[in-house]
Amino acid sequence: MGLKVLFVDQTGQLGGGELSLLDLIRGTGHTAEVVLFTDGPFRKLLEEIPVRVHLLSAGGAGEVRREAAMGALLSAIPSFLQLRNKLAHIARDFDVIYANSQKAFIVSALAKQSRQPLLWHLRDMLSAEHFSKLLRKVAVFTGNHAADLIVANSEATLESLVASGGRRDKATVIYNGISPAPFDSISDEQVLEIRKKLGWEGRFVAGAFGRLSPWKGQHILLDAITSIPTLHVAIVGDALFGEKDYAESLRIQAQQHGIEDRVHFLGFRRDIPELMRAVDVVAHTATAPEPFGRVIVEGMLAKRPVIATRAGGALEIVRDKENGLLVSPGDSAALATALMQLQNHSELRVRLATNGRLSAEREFSIQGMIHGIDQAIHQLGASQ
Ligand code: UPG
Incomplete structure (x- = not known):
């Protein structure tokens, strides 16, 4: 009853x-x-x-x-x-x-x-x-x-x-x-359309999804792409719990590093499945142990290779080099290396994404x- x-x-x-x-x-x-x-x-x-x-x-x-x-x-x-x-x-x-x-x-x-x-x-x-x-x-x-x-x-x-x-x-x-259905209802044509609308055609885009907060580590991703001119970043999310200063500091960081053309701030969105399908990589960048990390599982369901930080609940989702990549929290150089690896090796992207999808469906x-x-x-x- x-x-x-x-x-x-x-x-x-x-x-x-x-x-x-x-x-x-x-x-x-x-x-x-x-x-x-x-x-x-x-x-x-x-x-x-x-x-x-x-x-x-x-x-x-x-x-x-x-x-x-x-x-x-x-x-x-x-x-x-x-x-x-x-x-x-x-x-x-x-x-x-x-x-x-x-x-x-x-x-x-x-x-x-x-x-x-x-x-x-x-x-x-x-x-x-x-x-x-x-x-x-x-x-x-x-x-x-x-x-x-x-x-x-x-x-x-x-x-x-x-x-x-x-x-x-x-x-x-x-x-x-997490249900795979919203991720599966998006066709490849729709993905191309979204990428076109966002000006991402022919670009390699790493997406960071989640509220803007110092411990979520979006600044580490901006650091990581500073030295890789071929990489673009989508920052999806907003400061939800009084962390407006951090949100502003990310914009300043992008300007000061001269990467503002390659950083796309999309704000808080309700079309996460579409956007996850539209990026090339989903990057989880928490600098402190993540309790669980829905965005990691969502990236896997979207059939995108994920990079996550080696701590907390992320370790119960990602097995390094099998269904995603793990990097040390706060290590922007390691994150840059992982991003370049994925950019340069399409077979690695496909393998991680395929395994990621299977494990996300099975385990979550x-x-x-x-x-x-x-x-x-x-x-x-x-x-x-
Ligand atoms: N999201 C949106 N719109 C955005 C950005 C993010 O809907 O613009 C969603 C995202 O798709 C995800 C959620 O917001 O579903 C964020 O969840 P999560 O990545 O798990 O982080 P938190 O918001 O910090 O959630 C807390 C814990 C986290 C745990 C979650 C559920 O910090 O580790 O997975 O609670 O238990």
Whole structure:
């Protein structure tokens, strides 16, 4: 029997966590409603499913950033309590609460009824590169005491939880699954048309997809192509979480290095499958361990050779020289070498792309993800 599940997320922006949740809610066998702490395009897409969305204003709690120290956290307590009260009111009627982000999890832990099962989907590495020590402590303490199940998006994410003091016995790994269908519905003629429209005919283009953020490392890709005049880069994505300065610094970097003609800033796009099919290589350039890395799997589904950085969840997706290439995080010279290798060897591109597609389909199916999470929700509901 389907259960009533309340999904809670802190943001209305379309990050990887929200796109993955969208896929889950579209496919789940349970009944879903969603609580968001801020508005944005995510709400509209949920309502189109259709799913009921409750929008709660986060107030000062929305200002608590990943690097937050004690002062910021203490001053946000009143707004956290307000959020808790509003969420508790909505959550009364649900069988299971499913928190899709850290902030959502902490407020959910405060709001849930005593025996109401709470699932925390951990999509971020709980490491020093991503969160202040204080926030890690708060998240891990709350996880150990209030979560009934923690779903990590990779083994690497799970290990970061355990290394921070999190309970392994409460955690399990369920990978993101991604549907190949949107990638397969684009014909070769359409790809040529897109390349023509973007002025990419006869050019070799490496695409970096994802929000613009220092740790996502788009600047490393700009560094890498500076010395290779035949390479073009497409930067697809925008600064979603207050990282406008970094977005601006990339434009300045392109100008200062005299490569602005070869760097195509496309902003945030909803036609990722088309654009992934239109580039020659998909480059993942994170300088810190990536928790999972949807863009890597998407590049494989688009049948493009991928280059990823050797850390975190990327290592659970890419096997070097078999279904993609791995380079050290932050090493622009190694990235340049890998890009040139792919530019110069079409048989290598074809081999990696073919293997990549097979492994992405086999290992990261959307049905596998939905089945795994639906089962987990079912078991939580049954344990009430
Ligand atoms: N994307 C767009 N439009 C753009 C740029 C990107 O739709 O203009 C999409 C992209 O196709 C992908 C998603 O945004 O599906 C980005 O996801 P991901 O590469 O996984 O990164 P994050 O947004 O950082 O997502 C977090 C984790 C990540 C994990 C994901 C899901 O950092 O490692 O894979 O959550 O669990």
